[in-house]
Amino acid sequence: MKRILAVKLRPLGDSILAGTCFEALREAFPKAWITALVQPPVHELYKVSGWANEVFAYHRRAIDRQPFFTRLWKNYRFVNSLKKRHFDLAVDLSAAHRSAQLIDWSKPGYKIGLGLPPVKRFYDLSAKGDDELSVSATELDRRVLNLIGLEPKPHDREGGYWHVPSEALQYADTFWRASRFGKNDVVIAVNPFASSESKEWYPAKWAAVIKELLGNGLKLFFTCAPLERVGLAKIEKELGRTLPIYSGRSLISLMGLYRKATAVLTVDSGPRHLAAALGTPTLTVWGPEPLNRWHPYTLEKHPVVLKEVPCRPCGLMVCVEKKHECMMAIQPEDVLKALKKLLKSRVAV
Secondary structure, eight states: OOOOEEEOOHHHHHHHHHHHHHHHHHHOEEEEEEEEEETTTHHHHHHHHHHEEEEEHHHOOHHHHHOOOHHHHHHHHHHHHTTOOOOOOEEEEEOOHHHHHHHTEEEEEEEEEEEEETTTTOOSEEOOTTTTSSSSHHHHHHHHTTTOOOOOOSSHHHHHHHOOOOOOOHHHHHHHHHOOOTTOOOOEEEEEOOSSSGGGGOHHHHHHHHHHHHTTTOOEEOOGGGGGGGHHHHHHHHHHHHOOOOOOOEEEHHHHHHHHHEEEEEEHHHHEEEEEEEETOEEEEEEEHHHHHHHOOOOOTTTTTOOOOOOOOOOOOOOOSTTTTHHHHHHHHHHHHHHHHHHHHHSSO
16 A cells, blocks of 8 residues: 545534544554645644655635635545546545545545445445444444554553644643643643533632632643634633633644643543643543443543433533523532542542
C-alpha cells in the first residue's frame, strides 16, 4: 500500500477518538503516503499528529449552504484532487453517506467501511454494523480496521496518544503567567459546554462547585468556543466574579492548556476527548448519552458523575419530557466528591 486515504467526517469528539486508527495505519504502513480527510476544526489536530502526510478539511455544512452550481463545482474540484492521488486503499471510518460517496468517486483501488445498509454498496469489504447504536463508537472503528488485520491501541494511556506541538506548550506557559498561576498550583480547566443543550449542566450549580474549589486554594480557568461566551456570562453572574478564559478558535492552543492543566472538569463534549487524548485526567458531568458508547476510558482516571434515569439514552438536543432529570439530579456535592477523589489519586493535595 503506497497511498492510503483515511476518512472521518464526524464531529470533534468522534474524530479525536478515531486518532488511534490513524495511528495504527501509520505504524502498519510507515512508508505509505497517508491522506487524512476530516472536518474542521479537527483538521488542525491531524496536521500536527504525525500520522498523515497531508490533511484535507471538508466542511460539509459550509459547502451545502452554497447555491446548487457552486456546490456542484466545489465537490467536483475536491473529488478531482482525490482522484489525482491514485489511492491504493480507502478506509472510511465515518459511517456516513457523504464520506462513502466521496471515496467511491475518488476511485481508490480498494475500499473498506462499515456495513450499514445506506453505504454498504460503496465498499469492496464492509464490517458488521447492524448493532451500531448498541456498541461503542470506538468498537465500530476497530471493526473497520480489523478488515485489513489492524488493531488500534487503547485510548487511555499514560501521557496520552496525541502529539502536542511546541507552540501549544508555549501558549500554555504564556497563559499561565498572564493568569498568575504558580508552578506548583493545582489548576483545573472547566469546560461547561457541549454540542447540545441537553448535555449541559446549570449555571448556579457550576458556580457552587467553582466557589468551593476556589475556597480550597485551587486555581481554575474556563475554556469555551467564541459563541459560548454568552453562556459563560451566566455562570460568572452566579459566581459573582470572573476567571481566566480561553475562548479562542485554535485547538492547538487548547491542547497546550489541557496538557498543562492538572485536570479538566467538563460535560460530555469534544474537549473532554481532547483532554483524554493528551493524557490529562477528566471528570465529566454526564447527561443523556449512553456511557458505554462514548466513554472508552478507565473510570479511575476519567470518572463520571452520573445519575441513572430510565430515559437514557434519549437522543434529544433539548429535553422535552422528563425536565432534564439526568442533569437536574446531579448536585454540586456529587461533583466535588468525585473531583476530590480524582485529585487525591492523581496529585498530592
